[in-house]
């Protein structure tokens with residue numbers, strides 16, 4: 001065998017990942033169900049890695065592919081998530097030997113990863129669910145890599161993945177985040193946070209355009225400026241670039257794109273998992289629902305007809321410069337909330353499934369390579385390093401100050417949006433979440449009382465321990481349960 005690693009599945013992601021691996025000095029066997037993809041990869045990039053001692057080794061059959069890899073084998077699978085992954089695993093398993101490592105780099109649901117890990121362990125094989133973020137560009141030039149599976153598998157796989165990952169200050173954006181399905185769980189929450197981040201950016205754009213009256217190119221300037229400060233991130237820069245872009249007819253690009261956002265499902269998975277875990281990830285949930293709402297074109301058309309308003313009705317006078325700055329503060333505060341919620345979910349998932357996840361390390365490997373890469377992730381790492389068992393990121397000095405400083409602007413923006421009829425589900429829910437956490441007393445007391453009334457669900461009192469029920473249908477006496 002001449003390859004140190006193998007990769008099957010040579011569509012956009014697999015192809016680029018294989019080239020990246022070869023460039024880093026590894027001999028990699030490549031395979032694809034349809035051989036034409038392997039042939040074209042070799043034709044176009046056959047000399048990839050020549051400078052560094054790496055190379056691509058094309059194979060046609062799965063047997064030839066497996067035979068080309070040194071034992072214990074590391075086989076990366078980069079195929080269509082779901083049935084594609086199961087089909088490839090079923091074909092691979094009979095060809096592999098005890099101790100070999102199968103690495104699923106696709107966007108698998110973490111529960112599938114847990115199932116596949118058990119399935120492969122029964123054959124004496126390691127299964128490593130690995131989240132790879134950064135799209136096709138990241139796969140080629142350095143993604144963020146979230147590796148699950150066993151310590152043993154990481155010993156063999158880790159050095160290769162760390163070498164091809166993005167790096168910040170010499171440190172790889174790749175880590176063994178936890179056992180079993182942890183890699184795909186962390187990747188799922190990453191994508192959920194990405195949904196929230198994009199929704200917050202979209203709401204900011206809408207406000208700057210509809211309330212402050214700025215044109216897309218001027219909003220691009222604002223985002224460019226924001227990117228010099230605490231909001232500095234890949235998505236903020238990308239927003240400036242997209243808003244500046246015009247189509248062939250000279251129209252702002254953002255105006256010619258249909259306003260119905262699609263989704264491939266990772267946001268929905270994040271919300272479903274959060275519901276199961278009981279973690280209020282309101283920012284991610286609202287972002288996911290906002291995409292759904294945008295896609296309900298028939299309902300939107302009906303509502304527009306019934307409830308249309310003249311532009312004058314919604315005009316709200318604002319001082320433009322002040323408002324732009326208030327939106328910046330609201331965006332930052334809401335973003336802090338969305339990330340705090342996402343990290344809560346990772347912590348809850350780790351606890352539920354018994355994974356040992358270092359949250360500071362998760363933030364660290366998101367600093368580059370992935371879609372949510374951002375300057376402020378370094379602050380999250382610091383927060384968890386200072387206090388690994390942190391109750392919430394919101395109360396750490398850096399983030400507490402950020403939220404406190406921005407809270408007046410945040411309220412002003414949400415109130416202005418409501419008056420202007422501009423929907424801000426993510427801004428609004430993040431502010432409510434913050435107020436919910438900090439409130440002395442919540443109306444949950446009334447909810448408990450109602451639950452006891454209609455369903456004898458009992459309640460606890462503020463003034464003494466115990467569980468109580470009131471005889472609502474009888475003499476209203478209280479009894480301890």
Ligand code: NDP
Nearest residue numbers: 009010011012013033034078079080081084087106107135
């Ligand atoms: P696709 O998801 O479009 O999958 C196409 C690849 O899967 C082809 O190589 C195809 O082989 C193979 N495949 C599908 N079904 C089977 C099967 N039953 N048996 C064998 N091979 C099969 O490719 P992408 O490159 O876009 O994505 C690969 C993975 O990476 C996916 O899981 C995706 O979710 C994930 N991902 C994608 C990102 C992106 O930006 N695109 C970002 C991060 C992760 P064939 O050529 O023979 O049809």
